[in-house]
Amino acid sequence: MPELPEVETVRRGLEMTLAGRKIIRSEVFRTGLRIPFPPNLEEVLSGYEISSISRRGKYLVFDSSNKTERLVIHLGMSGRILLVRADSWEQPGKHDHFVMESDHGWLMILNDPRRFGALFLAEDPDGHPSLAALGPEPLGDSFDGKELARRLKRTRRPLKNALLDQSIVAGMGNIYACEALFDASLSPFMEASKITEKESERLVNAIRKVLLRAIDAGGSTLRDYAQPNGESGYFQHSFSVYGKEGERCPGCTCDPARTGGIHRTSQSGRSTFFCPVKQCGKK
DNA sequence: CACACAACCTGTCAGC
DNA sequence: TGCTGACAGGTTGTGT
Secondary structure, eight states, rough: OOOOHHHHHHHHHHHHHTTBBBBBEEEESSBSSSOOOTTTHHHHHHHBEEEEEEEETTTTEEEEESSSEEEEOTTTTEEEEEEEEGGGGOOOOOTTEEEEEETEEEEEEEETTTTTOOEEEEEESGGGGGTTTOOOOTSSSSHOOOOOOHTTOHHHHOOOHHOOOOOOOOOOOOHHHHHHHTTTTTTTSSSSSGGHHHHHHHHHHHHHHHHHHHOOOOOOOOSSSSTTOOOOOOOOGGGGSSTTTTSSSSOOOOOOOHSSEEEEEEEEEEEEEEOOHHOOOOE
């Protein structure tokens, strides 16, 4: 599920229900996910007043008005957060690993079949090694063509691999990297450091456009739901290339019968979807 | 030092 | 109907 738009969708749902509320109780159902749960988690969360929920890259941060430690959650590959009424829930489901209850009768359930997610406490989340290493927020003011180009100059990896590097830009994942490169008509295979200022500007605009449209659609739902209320996102219906091998690419002049339409290949073990005509200058 | 790759897990789907 | 293998939205440690 979760790249930046999905995490942002989750953040908004949590903000709506939990901001300004107090946690009265929490419980873990296993020892941890990718990293062990903090031993003092239940103690810290007892009486934890949530002032707001913020997002840094793909990390959710629960800001508190009365505790020094902050709850931080990463959803990994298959993580989901559900909000349900406390009286409608009895037992943890198969992959429910953590639950906390608010003072107005809501439960927040963390469910993660593959357990690649993470949950930890940090007094200064921005200073935590994982968050401190993140690049700029793609939807923030400090992200522009110049800034992205400056960061891409440092690596000779293929452009698409560089976009997946969270220290270059925070929050991009495999879907939106493919979609943004298609929108910007840039080759996923070009050496990142070779990007021109003009191309970088185009890429920034494409990244912003794709992410904003996806957030508007409530994120993308592939096999599971993205939103805390259990509803699906619907941006998956707007994909141009992701998962569309062999199909005609939208708005492109290529002839699928001759050029094969959208191609799929693998870069560093991850699928890349692209149009060789629009993005790689193939005739 | 920059990069590729395996490992971490479970679920699903295609092919036999 | 099973069984097997490939693949899936991410991050991190290891090895070249």
